[in-house]
Amino acid sequence: MCHAVRRSFTLFSSTQLIPRKIPASSLALPRPGPGFLRSIKSRLSGDNNYYITLPEICGAHQKMTISSGESSTCSLSQLAPIEAVLFDVDGTLCDSDPIHYYAFCEMLPEIGFNGGVPIDREFYIKHFAGKHNDEIASFLFPDDFERGVKFCEEKENMFRRLAEEKLKAVDGLYKVIKWVEDRGLKRAAVTNAPKPNAEFMISTLGLSDFFHTVVLGSDCEHAKPFPDAYLKALEILNVSKDHTFVFEDSLSGIKAGVAAGLPVIGLTTGNPAHLLMEAKPTFLIKDYEDPKLWAVLEELDSIGGVTKGAAA
Structure with a gap:
């Protein structure tokens, strides 16, 4: 098994294809230093809040690499x-994860979740990534499972609409x-x-x-x-x-x-x-x-x- 890992992050440029926006603060992107932040801000338009849209989410999510000092004994x-x-x-x-994340960020404020504040990436990974929708429905609506199921169905409809263009x-x-x-x-x-x-x-x-x-x-x-x-x-x-x-x-x-x-x-x-x-x-x-x-x-x-x- 190989245990030692290090993180690296890659930011890709992209064009805005979807007009609706998510606050950049909700993305929980890594912040290695001022230069990294300036590289993000230089690509974003407009006001002092700075926004990142879906194409940028799809390019800017974490990419992990394995340390060169890691054990080379991995085998099957x-x-x-x-x-x-x-x-x-x-x-x-x-x-597909960036598209799921975007859909949750769009839809959760509409039901008043988290006081209408979009979730961040860390919250998404902890509570939604890889989970079955029944588990997500129970988490979001512990007292109204059927409402949770309906929400998940609507969210998946949104995912498929977005994925028609963005899925790779x-x-x-x-x-x-x-x-x-x-x-x-x-x-x-x-x-x-x-x-x-x-x-x-x-x-x-x-x-x-x-x-x-x-x-x-x-x-x-x-x-x-x-x-x-x-x-x-x-x-x-x-x-x-x-x-x-x-x-x-x-x-x-x-x-x-x-x-x-x-x-x-x-x-x-x-x-x-x-x-x-x-x-x-x-x-x-x-x-x-x-x-x-x-x-x-x-x-x-x-x-x-x-x-x-x-x-x-």
């Missing part, structure tokens, strides 16, 4: 021969997809997302024919962070946990995979590395271009840890 060789690879959806296949694959995704396909491995999407969202994201990414099955948290007795969905995926694919690994990006998702007895590769696409490490992933990667991931996959190939053509 104990799983050989590999039978299957399981993928989460939100934040793992696509960079995580860097390097299609390279990993090809690696899995070329070796004929079985594969499943395992997600807490509601069915319309899961189908929308998988279809938008062009992966409808890639997955042999899609397992929803709502189809199980317990959603993530419980292991039910991953155990169900193993059963459907008829594969062993001893020859399967998982890609996940959230604390609840990593907990679910680990609880199912599966090695989990965590992606720091939307959540800080120190938080993900609490769930004990096998190791962390920045995205699917991360050299550490390819060193592990190349090791599997070199030891004959993958049987090509194992699945149709």
Whole structure:
């Protein structure tokens, strides 16, 4: 396992495509120094409050890298021969967390949550990221679950409208997809997302024919962070946990995979590395271009840890 991590942050320029604005103070962006703040302010228009819009959120969220001093012993060789690879959806296949965050920031003030003050990124990660909507509904409306369900449905409608334009694959995704396909491995999407969202994201990414099955948290007795969905995926694919690994990006998702007895590769696409490490992933990667991931996959190939053509 690889434990030592360091943070790095990347800010990308973008054009304003959506007119509604969120106070910059709600983003909880890292503040390394005055130069960083000036670089943000120089890109933003208008008043003294400074605003950041959705395209900037999608470019400015945290990006984590792994320290060069980290252990180089990360390996999946104990799983050989590999039978299957399981993928989460939100934040793992696509960079959807900034869009979810924006939708919550837009809609929560309308119901008077937090006195109408938009939530910050830290609050979003703690209470919403990777959570099933039933859990979110209970958190937001502890005395009126049905109202919470309705709110979540409306929020997901907004997410899909925004995602039609903004949804993008995580860097390097299609390279990993090809690696899995070329070796004929079985594969499943395992997600807490509601069915319309899961189908929308998988279809938008062009992966409808890639997955042999899609397992929803709502189809199980317990959603993530419980292991039910991953155990169900193993059963459907008829594969062993001893020859399967998982890609996940959230604390609840990593907990679910680990609880199912599966090695989990965590992606720091939307959540800080120190938080993900609490769930004990096998190791962390920045995205699917991360050299550490390819060193592990190349090791599997070199030891004959993958049987090509194992699945149709």
